[in-house]
Amino acid sequence: MKKICITGGGGFVGANLVRLLLQEGYTVRVLDNFTTGQRCYLDGLNIELIEGDIMDEVVSATAVAGMDGVVHLAAQTSVPDSVENPFYDCQLNVLGTLNLLEACRQANIPRFVFASSNAPLGRQLPPAHEEQAPLPISPYGASKLAGEGYCLAYHGTWGLGTIVLRFANLYGPFSGHTKGVVAQFLKNVATGRPLEVHGDGQQTRDFIYVVDLCRAILLALESELCGELFQIATGTETSILELTEQLAEVTQQAITRTHGKRRLGDIGQNYSAVSKAAERLHWQPTTSLKAGLNETWAWFQSKEDIRRM
Ligand SMILES: NC(=O)c1ccc[n+]([C@@H]2O[C@H](COP(=O)([O-])OP(=O)(O)OC[C@H]3O[C@@H](n4cnc5c(N)ncnc54)[C@H](O)[C@@H]3O)[C@@H](O)[C@H]2O)c1
Structure with missing residues (x-):
């Protein structure tokens, strides 16, 4: 073993x-x-x-x-x-x-x-x-x-x-303590707060x-x-604005957004090519963004202490 x-x-x-x-x-x-x-x-x-x-x-x-x-x-x-x-x-x-x-x-x-x-x-x-x-x-x-x-x-x-x-x-279960954007947004949805977007929300990320x-x-x-x-990565880019729309669908909650300043050191457009991992590690992602967000939301909802996260 x-x-x-x-x-x-x-x-x-x-x-x-x-x-x-x-x-x-x-x-x-x-x-x-x-x-x-x-x-x-x-x-x-x-x-x-x-x-x-x-x-x-x-x-x-x-x-x-x-x-x-x-x-x-x-x-x-x-x-x-x-x-x-x-x-x-x-x-x-x-x-x-x-x-x-x-x-x-x-x-x-x-x-x-x-x-x-x-x-x-x-x-x-x-x-x-x-x-x-x-x-x-x-x-x-x-x-x-x-x-x-x-x-x-x-x-x-x-x-x-x-x-x-x-x-x-990354996003998924056990992210309650992180500053990742999906975790932050889900905590805000769960507690009825607006989602705080840095800048115009057109910046993209590859969410895995x-x-x-x-x-x-x-x-x-x-x-x-x-x-x-x-x-x-997944090889797919999703803008922060698109993410907020997907979260509205997954959580079935009315979502409001606020726009703050773009953060220092933040990258604008970001996604990855994944052909090397597919060819040499024989790895491919299998979870769609929607399915993964559903799992993540279910995990956040199962946490009674979500207000303290
Ligand atoms: N979460 C993402 O989106 C993401 C993206 C790219 C890379 N990464 C990398 O993945 C790794 C894991 O990230 P994560 O999201 O799980 O972060 P996390 O903060 O949840 O986990 C980091 C862990 O390291 C522990 N730790 C911190 N300092 C330590 C120390 N000095 N000695 C022993 N333990 C210590 C923390 O207590 C924590 O359990 C990190 O190296 C991070 O840079 C994460």
Whole structure:
């Protein structure tokens, strides 16, 4: 039975990934310090939990010891927060990632899957693809780019089995604590507040359902491919205005919008080409936006404490 350590396993992606790996028969260890993640997302699950910080070398070494693979999700994940505090963003996303890579190198861990994003590409024209030169426009984009670079370097120099996945915009269950646009909008719908659109709402995103993404992580863990980078997305762009219309249909609620200022570091048009993941990882997303939003809304409605999220 394969043993996998998930850093950040108490977060949005982590909570979904833990469940998928357990279903698939893996043994799971989670390393999380719960700065943003939620202990309750892991309640009742048959996992080993190490509560600690990826910045701590001893903790990281303990967390990866004896594992067949590591999925590194723990991070500072917010573009606005990276603009507010670029040093913290760098410490966690660059030095924290380096710390884990080093722990994996020392312990001869065969597989290391790194959670990246389209933010490293920044100013590039969409669709985002693996051959584009990164031109980040936010500290978060720069720190994720550095993380990607160290993953590829640890493969190039020491042969560590690293693989980088650039996640598009995720949505799905267990996102109640996140600042993702779908989560924010659904909380507002559930509590009767207007949806706050940054700018005119014409900016586009490639929204991918978190369970589809978790299947890509699973394939990356099981694949022999190393030193490679993949865009994980749907290949479809949806504007924020279109998203609000879809949410009105899914939730069957009257929705009002307000328009605020466009945020610093926000990318205008953003979607990804996914042919490399289809050809080499044999992965494709299978959940339509409507079906995924329905599942996500059902999860939010099941939360009695939605007003406090
Ligand atoms: N959610 C998205 O739309 C999206 C898009 C692209 C990339 N990503 C990347 O996916 C990964 C997971 O994102 P998420 O949405 O699940 O975020 P999240 O905030 O829900 O999860 C991050 C987890 O890491 C933990 N963590 C933070 N700092 C830590 C530390 N120092 N030590 C140990 N644990 C720590 C948090 O407590 C949390 O459980 C991140 O690397 C993020 O950059 C997310």
